[in-house]
Amino acid sequence: DIQMTQSPSSVSASVGDRVTITCRASQTISNYLHWYQQRPGKAPKLLIYGASTLESGVPSRFSGSGSGTDFTLIINSLQPEDFATYFCHQSFTAPNTFGQGTRLEIK
Amino acid sequence: QITLKESGPTLVEPTQTLTLTCTLSGFSLRTSGVGVGWIRQPPGKAPEWLALIYWDDDKRYSPSLKTRLTITKDTSKNQVVLRMTNMDPADTATYYCEGTVAGSQKRYWGQGTLVTVSS
Numbered sequence: 561d562i563q564m565t566q567s568p569s570s571v572s573a574s575v576g577d578r579v580t581i582t583c584r585a586s587q588t589i590s591n592y593l594h595w596y597q598q599r600p601g602k603a604p605k606l607l608i609y610g611a612s613t614l615e616s617g618v619p620s621r622f623s624g625s626g627s628g629t630d631f632t633l634i635i636n637s638l639q640p641e642d643f644a645t646y647f648c649h650q651s652f653t654a655p656n657t658f659g660q661g662t663r664l665e666i667k
Numbered sequence: 668q669i670t671l672k673e674s675g676p677t678l679v680e681p682t683q684t685l686t687l688t689c690t691l692s693g694f695s696l697r698t699s700g701v702g703v704g705w706i707r708q709p710p711g712k713a714p715e716w717l718a719l720i721y722w723d724d725d726k727r728y729s730p731s732l733k734t735r736l737t738i739t740k741d742t743s744k745n746q747v748v749l750r751m752t753n754m755d756p757a758d759t760a761t762y763y764c765e766g767t768v769a770g771s772q773k774r775y776w777g778q779g780t781l782v783t784v785s786s
Contacts, residue, residue, distance in 0.1 A: 561730070594774055603763065603779045604714065610772040647713060651772065654727035656704070656716040 562586050566648050566659025572667040573638055581633040581662045583648035588628045592652035595624055595633045598661075599644045607646075608633065635664075669693035671703070671764045671777035679754045679784050689747040689764030689777060696722055696742045700769020703747040705738065707760040708779075714763075720747055756784045 563586035573579050583593065591611035596604035606615045608624035611631055621636040635642055643666050648659040675687035687705070694701060704719035704727075718738040719727045728736050737750040747764060761779040 592772065594772070603761075603776055604708075606774055606776070609774055613772070615773070649714070649774075651767075651774070654716075654719060655729045656706075656719075658714045658716070660713050 561655055562589060562650055562653065562657050564648055564650055564657050564659040566662055568662060569660065570663040570665060572665045574667045575638055575640060577638045577667075579635045579638060579664060581635075581646055581648075583626075583631045583633075583659050585629045585631075585650055585652075589650045589652035591627050592650055593624075593626065593631045594649045594651065595622075596647045596649065597642075597644050598647065604647060638664075640666075669766065669768070669775045671766050671775055673762060673764050673777045673780040675762075675780055675782065677781060677783060679782060680786050681755055681784060683754050685749075685751045685754050685758070685782060687749045687751075687762055687764075687780065687782075689749075691745045691747070691766060694766065694768055696740050696745055696747070698722055698768070700767075702767045703740070704765050705747075705749045705762060706765055706776075707758075707762045709757075709760040715760075717751075718749060754784045758782070759784045 565584045593611045595608040598604045612624045623634050625632050646662045670692045672690050679685050701722040705717040706714050708714045720738045735752045740747050761781045763779045764777045766775040
């Protein structure tokens with residue numbers, strides 16, 4: 561199985577800050593990497609797919625980059641609604657695997 | 668508009684078999700390149716991928732759960748069914764179905780269904 565190592569596991573930030581979350585795959589996954597936001601009690605919401613394609617309706621302060629084994633999600637100018645948990649997901653090969661999540665908390 | 672909706676029991680007793688159905692709308696299991704899978708998420712934990720079936724009936728399973736899982740499709744109803752045998756309280760989770768179409772890496776998720784395993 562491809563292991564997805566996501567970091568940090570948690571981060572505290574303030575409204576207006578920029579936050580960077582990374583995901584590293586244990587082997588190359590090309591650009592088959594997706595990012596989700598999850599609020600308590602809700603289904604994961606797709607933010608970015610194909611490593612860098614912004615899902616329709618997602619604010620442009622979210623961006624994704626990377627290819628191969630190293631990927632980054634950047635959130636610029638944090639808004640109150642951005643405080644949530646974020647997961648990465650590789651679909652390059654089965655079994656698909658997920659990162660362990662990053663909890664973004666208000667400082 | 669592509670949507671997926673999960674249905675099935677909310678409560679299952681230990682050792683029983685869970686059967687979940689994913690009903691697709693806006694895309695068809697007959698279309699080349701379509702894939703539909705299942706993912707679960709225990710409370711407070713990361714999602715865990717379970718199984719996937721393609722339009723051509725090719726199937727993939729999680730190695731750790733393969734002996735307990737069966738994924739099938741009914742193209743006439745545009746549904747995908749997941750069966751998981753010998754349920755245990757550790758299988759308590761929200762179960763999601765997820766779809767993909769050819770030519771795009773976009774992921775489409777259902778709203779999820781919470782399954783509790785308890786006697």
